[in-house]
Amino acid sequence: MRLVLLGAPGAGKGTQAKKLIEKYRIPQISTGDILRKAVADGTPLGKEAKVIMDKGELVPDKIVLGLVEERVKQNDCKNGYILDGFPRNTAQAEALDKMLNDLRMPLNSALSVDVPKDDLMKRLTGRRTCKSCQQMYNIYYSPAKKDGVCDKCGGELFQRGDDKEATIKRRLHVYDAQTAPLINYYKERGILKTVKGIGSIDEIFKNVCTILESKK
Numbered sequence: 001m002r003l004v005l006l007g008a009p010g011a012g013k014g015t016q017a018k019k020l021i022e023k024y025r026i027p028q029i030s031t032g033d034i035l036r037k038a039v040a041d042g043t044p045l046g047k048e049a050k051v052i053m054d055k056g057e058l059v060p061d062k063i064v065l066g067l068v069e070e071r072v073k074q075n076d077c078k079n080g081y082i083l084d085g086f087p088r089n090t091a092q093a094e095a096l097d098k099m100l101n102d103l104r105m106p107l108n109s110a111l112s113v114d115v116p117k118d119d120l121m122k123r124l125t126g127r128r129t130c131k132s133c134q135q136m137y138n139i140y141y142s143p144a145k146k147d148g149v150c151d152k153c154g155g156e157l158f159q160r161g162d163d164k165e166a167t168i169k170r171r172l173h174v175y176d177a178q179t180a181p182l183i184n185y186y187k188e189r190g191i192l193k194t195v196k197g198i199g200s201i202d203e204i205f206k207n208v209c210t211i212l213e214s215k216k
Ligand code: AMP
Pocket: 009, 031, 032, 033, 035, 052, 053, 054, 056, 057, 058, 059, 060, 061, 064, 084, 085, 086, 087, 088, 092, 162, 171
């Protein structure tokens, strides 16, 4: 299964992707995670990306496309993958279609995770991530047992640079302007599926699986 996950920042794409990985045994390719790793490693690409990411803008298409192309050609992607946070605009979607057609491995589905705007803001400003194991928490919905400390590994919890309020507003605006049009893009190509992204993680996941496995 080759799947694109669509949805605003905070819609829970990453969370659902993690559950899909376990069920379908295919990797998640998150361009945000790949870029954050480059930032953490202090590579030249990471240094360039950090400035853009902290403003809530999109990293140039050329950089992201190179990262994705390299990744989908790896061996663990031969049975499929979940693209999370990519494509982010029409140019990326067109480039992805071309790349996958050349590889004769077109996408099967684009799944849009739909969450109302008010919920998104709380989810994003409340988000905390473990520095060591990347486990995510939310101070409103799913706090760690001990403030600032990861339940799983005892690591320190932090707020991502791009989860600050001004950056979040910018990221939501960028989503509306550049990424939301992809919903129509995939609808026109007949591979769009939509799931409501509210409720418990497990309820949403159940709906995700039903929708992905339905023939329509
Ligand atoms: P995410 O974790 O997917 O919300 O991504 C965090 C940030 O990484 C975004 O706000 C962008 O600055 C950058 N980023 C992630 N994926 C892409 C992409 N496909 N195209 C351009 N920038 C991206």
